[in-house]
Amino acid sequence: MSSPTEKKTDVPARHRGPVQLRRGLAEGTTADQHLLDTRSPADFTSTDPWRVLRIQAEFVEGFGALADVGPAVSVFGSARTKPGSAYYETGVEVGRLLAEAGFAVITGGGPGSMDAANKGAVEGKGLSVGLGIELPFEQGMNQWVDLGVNFRYFFARKTMFVKYAQGFIVLPGGYGTLDELFEAMVLVQTHKVTSFPIVLIGTAFWGPLVAWLKDTLVADGLVSPKDLDIISVVDTAEEAVSKVVGAIRSGEPGTDSSGTEPGTTAP
Numbered sequence: 484m485s486s487p488t489e490k491k492t493d494v495p496a497r498h499r500g501p502v503q504l505r506r507g508l509a510e511g512t513t514a515d516q517h518l519l520d521t522r523s524p525a526d527f528t529s530t531d532p533w534r535v536l537r538i539q540a541e542f543v544e545g546f547g548a549l550a551d552v553g554p555a556v557s558v559f560g561s562a563r564t565k566p567g568s569a570y571y572e573t574g575v576e577v578g579r580l581l582a583e584a585g586f587a588v589i590t591g592g593g594p595g596s597m598d599a600a601n602k603g604a605v606e607g608k609g610l611s612v613g614l615g616i617e618l619p620f621e622q623g624m625n626q627w628v629d630l631g632v633n634f635r636y637f638f639a640r641k642t643m644f645v646k647y648a649q650g651f652i653v654l655p656g657g658y659g660t661l662d663e664l665f666e667a668m669v670l671v672q673t674h675k676v677t678s679f680p681i682v683l684i685g686t687a688f689w690g691p692l693v694a695w696l697k698d699t700l701v702a703d704g705l706v707s708p709k710d711l712d713i714i715s716v717v718d719t720a721e722e723a724v725s726k727v728v729g730a731i732r733s734g735e736p737g738t739d740s741s742g743t744e745p746g747t748t749a750p
């Protein structure tokens with residue numbers, strides 16, 4: 484409080500939101516002026532604050548578009564799987580069986596195994612969802628996606644795969660597939676998601692990886708033996724779907740001997 488005898492300052496003040504500025508700091512324009520007056524080039528769209536808004540918008544759009552998807556399983560696998568190949572046909576079968584069991588099928592919306600699982604979902608008269616990603620070698624959403632959302636950022640898109648699915652089925656694939664698989668494994672291991680079955684199809688393909696997890700990671704004490712139970716490996720679409728659906732319905736992680744305890748944190 485100023486005393487009645489204290490001379491009121493005549494140094495003008497400027498306000499920027501809740502902040503009061505005087506002297507040298509008071510120079511400049513108001514936020515409104517800046518917004519309406521500037522005819523600057525579009526460089527601001529590549530600044531981090533702008534990107535934060537775009538990232539936020541991806542979450543808002545994704546949450547909005549997928550809120551009503553209902554029970555769903557995400558299916559992953561190589562973008563390079565050829566139509567007509569055995570793994571492609573397995574992907575179609577997975578999508579169809581999931582749809583017939585009342586589950587929406589969520590994929591990355593691209594070609595190969597994604598195309599296969601989306602096709603199966605359509606054939607099984609289920610909801611066929613594609614979460615596309617903007618890539619330099621843009622391919623567009625596959626023709627079997629009925630509800631599609633396109634993302635700029637992998638990390639925003641990956642949140643949707645987990646948030647709107649109750650389990651994962653993984654067909655053979657490359658780095659993209661492994662990235663999605665290991666992200667899910669870490670989320671289960673760290674109890675960020677619970678009751679989340681992850682079933683891999685193809686013992687010949689996945690066997691060496693599982694052996695390495697056991698013989699190297701477990702042997703070196705880098706993961707615990709029960710962490711191996713987070714995934715299970717089968718050979719057919721029928722086994723994969725029945726394992727995932729059974730685990731979802733019983734609230735179990737879908738493994739042969741569950742080592743995971745109920746978690747406490749949100750994904």
Ligand SMILES: CC(C)=CCNc1ncnc2c1ncn2[C@@H]1O[C@H](COP(=O)(O)O)[C@@H](O)[C@H]1O
Binds near residue numbers: 559563591593622655
């Ligand atoms: C032919 C080609 C490379 C097309 C790329 N087009 C893509 N479109 C959508 N999702 C993709 C694409 N490539 C990789 N992904 C993501 O990564 C996984 C497959 O990667 P990969 O082929 O296993 O490593 C998919 O489950 C998907 O979520």
